Amino acid sequence: MSRKGRYYGVGALLLLGLFATWIYVADKNYVYRAIYYNLADIDDNIIFEQRQVEAPQIAQPWPIAAAYNKLTSPKELERLHEDLSSVAFLIVKNDSILYEQYWDGYSDESLSNSFSMAKSIVSMLVGIAIKEGKIKSVEQPVGDFLPEFREGDKGKIKIKHLLWMSSGLNWDESYINPFSMTTESYYGSNLKKVIDRLEAVEEPGRQFIYKSGDTQVLAFVLQAATGKSLSELASEKLWKPIGAVQDAEWSVDKPEGIEKAYCCFFSNARDFARLGKLYLHNGSWNGDTIVPPSYVQASLTPNGLPKRADGKKVDFYGYQWWLLLGYKGQDVFYARGILGQYIIVIPEEDLVVVRLGKERGEVVDNHPADLRTIIDAVNKMLRSTQA
Numbered sequence: 001m002s003r004k005g006r007y008y009g010v011g012a013l014l015l016l017g018l019f020a021t022w023i024y025v026a027d028k029n030y031v032y033r034a035i036y037y038n039l040a041d042i043d044d045n046i047i048f049e050q051r052q053v054e055a056p057q058i059a060q061p062w063p064i065a066a067a068y069n070k071l072t073s074p075k076e077l078e079r080l081h082e083d084l085s086s087v088a089f090l091i092v093k094n095d096s097i098l099y100e101q102y103w104d105g106y107s108d109e110s111l112s113n114s115f116s117m118a119k120s121i122v123s124m125l126v127g128i129a130i131k132e133g134k135i136k137s138v139e140q141p142v143g144d145f146l147p148e149f150r151e152g153d154k155g156k157i158k159i160k161h162l163l164w165m166s167s168g169l170n171w172d173e174s175y176i177n178p179f180s181m182t183t184e185s186y187y188g189s190n191l192k193k194v195i196d197r198l199e200a201v202e203e204p205g206r207q208f209i210y211k212s213g214d215t216q217v218l219a220f221v222l223q224a225a226t227g228k229s230l231s232e233l234a235s236e237k238l239w240k241p242i243g244a245v246q247d248a249e250w251s252v253d254k255p256e257g258i259e260k261a262y263c264c265f266f267s268n269a270r271d272f273a274r275l276g277k278l279y280l281h282n283g284s285w286n287g288d289t290i291v292p293p294s295y296v297q298a299s300l301t302p303n304g305l306p307k308r309a310d311g312k313k314v315d316f317y318g319y320q321w322w323l324l325l326g327y328k329g330q331d332v333f334y335a336r337g338i339l340g341q342y343i344i345v346i347p348e349e350d351l352v353v354v355r356l357g358k359e360r361g362e363v364v365d366n367h368p369a370d371l372r373t374i375i376d377a378v379n380k381m382l383r384s385t386q387a
Helices: 003-025 030-037 075-083 117-131 152-156 159-163 181-187 191-196 212-226 230-239 269-280 293-299 369-386
Strands: 049-053 086-093 096-102 248-252 265-267 322-327 330-337 341-346 351-357
Touching (some): 049 230, 086 269, 086 369, 096 269, 117 212, 117 230, 117 265, 117 269, 117 330, 159 212, 181 212, 191 212, 212 230, 269 330, 330 369, 351 369
Antiparallel strands (some): 049 248, 322 330, 330 341
């Protein structure tokens, strides 16, 4: 090796040493994990600590429609499945499974990451806590539950501000930066430390800024309000009452830690569809009220706040649910995850659609392009059966 080559080699080693020292001093050891695993994946339950969300002993299997799997999938939908690596696709019509398809070794029992669909689950749990009196209302200050939110500008933050993504907290919603709060929360092992670093930098309730941290704060609120972990709460108040067939899993930051509330609820297409059915029926399940109807309706009402990026009023987001209102004459609401995880509900058609996969299309006008493709294709499939 030449002298110049040795200099470069020594310099590179010194830089790596300095980088490693900085990571240690700054307490950012999670970066190694982030670099090793690179990008988040739908099967990340195998790399994280998981907490079980128990299903009931007696499940409620879905009825199967008479026309089960007799629909023809349009070419544009088949192309989407191929291009974006779908692993599950399910259509529930009139509370019965009408169509389902699986790929890449996945089945109706395969667990897959919800990613940010978990935010909609957390919203449901807030509604349940309000029904049971554990939380007074969405107007209740966060500081009633979390001491660190009792003073200064953080003391102004209410439950509804977190639900609306309008807390004013300085969360860094970056999925590529290995040093962002989102990356640290996903790969790190101390969510409380991350949340404790948050500061109020804007007046709450003034503008919509999508932040996973707002959902994570809600998790701490729910834990303080109920005395239960999110997984215990979800199992007892949601997963068992809706008759889920399989146990689900929720990633936690460490053993005996807290759930990653903004993501990482693992289940299958059939059981995810139950969440859509619950809100399709206004929070009731086979006649039993699980989530208050008034809360469901508020969840599916646009918050009307200005969006930070362009100042336009938000007509696409409620209480951690996405809204596509008036799309080709239909009002649609849905939960969504970053890799194209969807629970899509079209009340006019008494329809729930679940898509799980490994990629998502580009977001256009606040909604992923593939979402519209799915809605159009499913409507086309239904029309073909009525022709």
